Amino acid sequence: MVPMNDTSHAASDRADVLREHGLRATAGRVAALAYIDRHPHVTASDVYQGLRQELPSTSPQAVHNIVQDLHTRGLLRRTDLPDSSGAQYETRTGDNHHHVQCVVCGRVEDVDCVVGHSPCLTPSDDHGMRVFAADVTFRGICRTCEQDRADQPV
Structure with a gap:
């Protein structure tokens, strides 16, 4: 399978990946994959706004269904x-x-697992479940926002 986060893939490669996953390779699906490849961490509304010119007949609901x-x-x-x-x-x-x-x-950025094997964290009690993923969100202030705040008069 072609990794989808490599932005050099042509539309035909994305169409092949869609078919490999049992989906028809529609223009909307191919365009949505390409857009999300180039703009990770976007909402369905962001995708719709990004594809409106390329696919003028699409609708917000169609994009929600696609994603x-x-x-x-x-x-x-x-x-x-x-x-x-x-x-x-x-x-x-x-x-x-x-x-x-x-x-x-x-702004959202990816953080690779810092230690060990997936899921990177071990819960204190798994309640009898086989844990296969852990979602962690680190929250903070980016340098740009912190600088903007420092530059504002008090």
């Missing part, structure tokens, strides 16, 4: 972050990376 289908088939990772305007999607799947989020501007 849900891609997520269900494992082509997108969905993350629900605090203080976000909605679920965010990215094409980096199949690993157990985490995220860091600026509490001021909302």
Whole structure:
């Protein structure tokens, strides 16, 4: 399978990946994958806004359906972050990376697992469950926002 987070892939490669996952390679799905490859951590609304010119006949509901289908088939990772305007999607799947989020501007970046093997964390009590993933969101202030705050008069 072609890793989807390599932005050099052509539309035909994305179409092949969609078919490998049991989905028809529609223009909307191919365009959504390409857009999310280039803009990780976006909401369905962001994707819609980014594709409106390329696909003028698409609708917000169609894009919501597309990202849900891609997520269900494992082509997108969905993350629900605090203080976000909605679920965010990215094409980096199949690993157990985490995220860091600026509490001021909302910027989100990937954080690779820092120690051990996935899921990177061991719960104090797993309640009899086999744990296969751990979602961690580090929250802080990015340098740009911190500098902007320092530059503002008191």
